[in-house]
Amino acid sequence: QKEVEQDPGPLSVPEGAIVSLNCTYSNSAFQYFMWYRQYSRKGPELLMYTYSSGNKEDGRFTAQVDKSSKYISLFIRDSQPSDSATYLCATFYSSASKIIFGSGTRLSIRP
């Protein structure tokens, strides 16, 4: 079992739709959860960062962590074509001092 599982997609939705991206993780010791956005041929960009359970909102983006079910979500409201990218969920494994990434979900927003 991978430590962080993510559906690779691709996911295609019309402009203006609400997008839901999801990951699960296996180790209940994980406490830091991140979402990175990566445009084609670019480096990953840190989009959202949460500690432990709960929600965090930043503009059109909401990150949600449910530690009881080991579930991580990213919601994008009023999606735009510029949101088309690969979204990587990630967690930080403190014991190994390393980020563990999900496989990434390719998202396409149709105009």
Next chain:
Amino acid sequence: DTEVTQTPKHLVMGMTNKKSLKCEQHMGHRAMYWYKQKAKKPPELMFVYSYEKLSINESVPSRFSPECPNSSLLNLHLHALQPEDSALYLCASSQLGAQETQYFGPGTRLLVL
């Protein structure tokens, strides 16, 4: 300034060449990282530097040789690479007390012929 810069953007090299990748950050971060990313895969950690000293080597072959000359610069020296080493090489940096929030550069796209 939350920028990590990397040069060159693209690099083509033969299996007998020696080349270097460069990374620079001016955010005062004392942790710097090299990652390798293959197409449609997530980044894979290669090396971690803390206070300019190598702290993690993820069993990377010796044909990759990292160097951290000062707190702002990170190099990756390449020698006798194989075609399967072709990938996007990413540099990242973070504060030492906040290694979960890493800032990535745009990467160097490497092609080994």
